[in-house]
Amino acid sequence: MTTFIDNILHQLAFDPANPMLFSCGLFWVLFLVFLPVYAMLKHRRTQMMIFVLAFSLYFYYKSSGLFFMLLVCTSLCDWLLSHAIARSHSRRNRRLLMWLSITISLSVLGYFKYANFIVWNWCAIVGSNFQPLDIILPVGISFYTFQSISYVVDVYKHRIEPTHSWLEYAFYLSFFPQLVAGPIVRADYFLPQLRDNRSASREMVYSGLWLVIVGIVKKAIIADYIAQYNDLVFSNPGGYGGFETLMGILGYTMQIYCDFSGYSDMAIGIALILGFRLSDNFRLPYQSQNITEFWRRWHISLSSWLRDYIYIPLGGNRHGRTRTYINNLATMLLGGLWHGAAWKFVFWGGMHGVGLMVHKAMKPRLDRLPDTWLTRAASRALTMVFVSLLWVFFRADSFGDAATIIGCAFTGFDASHIVPFIAERGTWCVMMAVIIALHTLRLEWLESAKQWFVRAPWAVKLLIFVVLSISNHSF
Amino acid sequence: MKPYISLWLLLAIALAAVVGMELVACPIEIFGVELQKSTFVDVLSTEPAATCNLPVEATTLPDEPMPEATKPIEPDTMPKSILFIGDSMLEGLSPRLAAYAKHNGHRLNSVIWYSSTTEVWGECDKLAGFVKKFHPDYVVVCLGANELFVRDIITKRAHYVDNILNQIDTIPYVWIGPPNWKKDTGINQLIASKTKPGTFFLSDGMHFDRAKDGAHPTRRSAELWMDSVASWVTLHSAHPIKLAKPAPGTARATSVTVLQPKK
Incomplete structure (x- = not known):
C-alpha cells in the first residue's frame, strides 16, 4: 500500500x-x-x-x-x-x-x-x-x-x-x-x-471529443510513428540514398503538421468540452496555392498575432511597396526567432518572408493566369516544395546538415530504391498516404465527419474512443 | 450537466478498458496484431528501486572487482565485419560506430528494429539470418531500453536472451546495455548474468543529454556514448578490436536495415 x-x-x-x-x-x-x-x-x-x-x-x-x-x-x-x-x-x-x-x-x-x-x-x-x-x-x-x-x-x-x-x-x-x-x-x-x-451544450462537448480524437490520431499515432524514420534520416545527414532522404523530408513535412496541429486540435477540443471556443489554428495548410495562403492556414493564431501586433504597427502596407516588403520580412524574421533561439529559425523565418515578398510582387501576374486544375496543382506543388525544403533547415541540427540533406535528396536519387522502400516501410507509407489524402479533402467534409460523430449513438462514440485509446498504446 | 455525465462515463470506461487489458496476462491480438498494453498498473505497483534475485556471482556490474577476462588484452587489429543490431538506440549509436568503422578499416552492417526487445529478437531467428547474410566476425548488440520496467523480467526474458546469444554462437560480441532514464526492474542484471565476462557494457549510471522524448540520448550524447563503448571495447572487453577514435562526427554504415515495430 x-x-x-x-x-x-x-x-x-x-x-x-x-x-x-x-x-x-x-x-x-x-x-x-x-x-x-x-x-x-x-x-x-x-x-x-x-x-x-x-x-x-x-x-x-x-x-x-x-x-x-x-x-x-x-x-x-x-x-x-x-x-x-x-x-x-x-x-x-x-x-x-x-x-x-x-x-x-x-x-x-x-x-x-x-x-x-x-x-x-x-x-x-x-x-x-x-x-x-x-x-x-x-x-x-x-x-x-x-x-x-x-x-x-x-x-x-x-x-x-x-x-x-x-x-x-x-x-x-x-x-x-x-x-x-x-x-x-x-x-x-x-x-x-x-x-x-x-454551459457547454451536448454538441460542444462531443465536438470537443471529436477534436481530441482527431488530435490524438494526428499526434500520438501518425506523427510519433513517422518520426521514427524521419529522425533516422535527419540524425545521419548524407547517410541515406536520394529517395530515402526525399521521403525523410516529406515525412518531416507531414510530421510537423500532424504533431503541431494534432496538439492544437486536442487543446481546442478540451476547451470546447469545458464550454470555451478557441479559434482554429490550422486549416489544411498544405492545400495552399501560395505562401501567403499558407500563412493564413498554418498556425493561424501566431500569424494573425504577428500581423496585428508587429506587421501593422510597423506600418503594414500603408507606406509604399518597398516598406511593405521590409515590414513583411522583419515580421517573419521575428516570427522565426520566436520559434527558437538559433540562427536556423531566423533563416527559416526570413526565407518565408522572402517568399511572401516574392508572392506579393508577382501577384498581379499570377492573378492573370487561368484558373484551371493544372495551374492550381502546379501552384500547390510549388508551395509544398518551398515549404518542405525550408522545414529541412528548421529540423536539421545545422546549416551544413540541412545542405547535405537537400543535396543528397536531389543528387543521389535512384528509382530502384522505391519498391524496396515501400516493402520495408509499409506502415510508414500507409500513414503518409493517410495524411496526404487528408489534404485532398475539403474542410466541409471534415466538418460533416464531426457532425456525424456528434450525432452518433453514445455506444459508437465509446467504441471509437476505446479503440483509439488501445491503438495509442499499440503504436 | 448531462453531457458531462455521459462524457465522464465514456472516458472512465475507456480508461477501465485500457487498464483491464493490462491486467490480462496473455497477449491480446486483433486480426493478428498484438496490442501493446498500458503501464498504469506497472507504474503504480512496481517498487521504485526494484531489483531481481539473481545470485551475486552471476552479475558483472562495474562496482564489483573486474573479472580476469576484462583486464586489458591485446586488441585484434585485423579489419572486421561488424554486425550491429538492436532497437532505436542504434539511431544515435550506429552513425558514430560507422565513423569508427571507416576510420579503422572495418565494415559495419546495422540492423535497427524499432521498439524491439530481447523478446522480439529472441523469439525469432532473424539474428541468425543476418549472421548468415553478412558473415560478421564481430557482433554488437544494443537491446534492453524497451523493457526497463517489465515485471518479473528474469522469468519472462531469460530464455530470449539465451536464444539471442545462441544465435550469435561463437562470434565475439559486445552487448551495450540500455541508457537507463529510470531504475530498471532487472534487465541490466539479466543481461549481465547471461553474457560472458567482458562482453557487457553497462550504460546505467552514465549521464546522457536526452532528446525530447526523455529516453533517447541526443545525437551528440549518443556519439559520446559510442566513444565510451569503443574505449571500453579496446581497453577492457573480452574481445578488443582496433577502434582508434576518429574525428568527431558520424559516417554512413556499409548498410542499414530498418525493421518496422513488431505487430
Whole structure:
C-alpha cells in the first residue's frame, strides 16, 4: 500500500523528463477527476475560476516545476499595469505603462529563451569561449508572453476593458488547454465567453471529443510513428540514398503538421468540452496555392498575432511597396526567432518572408493566369516544395546538415530504391498516404465527419474512443 | 450537466478498458496484431528501486572487482565485419560506430528494429539470418531500453536472451546495455548474468543529454556514448578490436536495415 501511494505521489510530482501532455494517460486520469468537479462548479463562476486556475497552475507545475510562480507573477504584473493604463488619462503615461509591461514580458522571455543565444553570438564575435548559462526554459513561455503582450496592447488601444479581478485575467492567461502549446488566444475573444459562462451544450462537448480524437490520431499515432524514420534520416545527414532522404523530408513535412496541429486540435477540443471556443489554428495548410495562403492556414493564431501586433504597427502596407516588403520580412524574421533561439529559425523565418515578398510582387501576374486544375496543382506543388525544403533547415541540427540533406535528396536519387522502400516501410507509407489524402479533402467534409460523430449513438462514440485509446498504446 | 455525465462515463470506461487489458496476462491480438498494453498498473505497483534475485556471482556490474577476462588484452587489429543490431538506440549509436568503422578499416552492417526487445529478437531467428547474410566476425548488440520496467523480467526474458546469444554462437560480441532514464526492474542484471565476462557494457549510471522524448540520448550524447563503448571495447572487453577514435562526427554504415515495430 505504501508503494502504491508513493508511486501515485511520484507520478503527481514534477518530472522534467515526463511533462504532462494531452496524449499521455496521466492527463486523462486527472481529467476524469477534474471534470465532475468542474461540472458542479460551472455555474458558481468565482469558485469555478479558482478551481480551473488551480488545475491550470498544477498542469503547468507538472511541465515546468516551480516556474508556475513565474506565470503567477507575470499575470499579476500585467493585471496591475493594465489597470494603471486604464486609469491614466495622460496618453504619454499610458504609452509609458504599456511599454513598461511589454519590456517586462519580453525581458523575462529574453532571459529564459534567448540569453544563451545572445551570449553565444557575443562570444563568437569577440572570439572568447562560450560557457552556456544554466537556464531552463519554462514550457509555453513564448505562447503566454504573446498573450500577455496582446492583452496589454488591447487595453492601451481601448479594444478591451481590463478584467475586474486578477483571477479573471490569470484564468485567461493560464487556461490549461492552450497554456503550453497554444493556440494563442486573444482576450477580446476569450474574456466575453468567460463572463457569459454559458454551459457547454451536448454538441460542444462531443465536438470537443471529436477534436481530441482527431488530435490524438494526428499526434500520438501518425506523427510519433513517422518520426521514427524521419529522425533516422535527419540524425545521419548524407547517410541515406536520394529517395530515402526525399521521403525523410516529406515525412518531416507531414510530421510537423500532424504533431503541431494534432496538439492544437486536442487543446481546442478540451476547451470546447469545458464550454470555451478557441479559434482554429490550422486549416489544411498544405492545400495552399501560395505562401501567403499558407500563412493564413498554418498556425493561424501566431500569424494573425504577428500581423496585428508587429506587421501593422510597423506600418503594414500603408507606406509604399518597398516598406511593405521590409515590414513583411522583419515580421517573419521575428516570427522565426520566436520559434527558437538559433540562427536556423531566423533563416527559416526570413526565407518565408522572402517568399511572401516574392508572392506579393508577382501577384498581379499570377492573378492573370487561368484558373484551371493544372495551374492550381502546379501552384500547390510549388508551395509544398518551398515549404518542405525550408522545414529541412528548421529540423536539421545545422546549416551544413540541412545542405547535405537537400543535396543528397536531389543528387543521389535512384528509382530502384522505391519498391524496396515501400516493402520495408509499409506502415510508414500507409500513414503518409493517410495524411496526404487528408489534404485532398475539403474542410466541409471534415466538418460533416464531426457532425456525424456528434450525432452518433453514445455506444459508437465509446467504441471509437476505446479503440483509439488501445491503438495509442499499440503504436 | 448531462453531457458531462455521459462524457465522464465514456472516458472512465475507456480508461477501465485500457487498464483491464493490462491486467490480462496473455497477449491480446486483433486480426493478428498484438496490442501493446498500458503501464498504469506497472507504474503504480512496481517498487521504485526494484531489483531481481539473481545470485551475486552471476552479475558483472562495474562496482564489483573486474573479472580476469576484462583486464586489458591485446586488441585484434585485423579489419572486421561488424554486425550491429538492436532497437532505436542504434539511431544515435550506429552513425558514430560507422565513423569508427571507416576510420579503422572495418565494415559495419546495422540492423535497427524499432521498439524491439530481447523478446522480439529472441523469439525469432532473424539474428541468425543476418549472421548468415553478412558473415560478421564481430557482433554488437544494443537491446534492453524497451523493457526497463517489465515485471518479473528474469522469468519472462531469460530464455530470449539465451536464444539471442545462441544465435550469435561463437562470434565475439559486445552487448551495450540500455541508457537507463529510470531504475530498471532487472534487465541490466539479466543481461549481465547471461553474457560472458567482458562482453557487457553497462550504460546505467552514465549521464546522457536526452532528446525530447526523455529516453533517447541526443545525437551528440549518443556519439559520446559510442566513444565510451569503443574505449571500453579496446581497453577492457573480452574481445578488443582496433577502434582508434576518429574525428568527431558520424559516417554512413556499409548498410542499414530498418525493421518496422513488431505487430
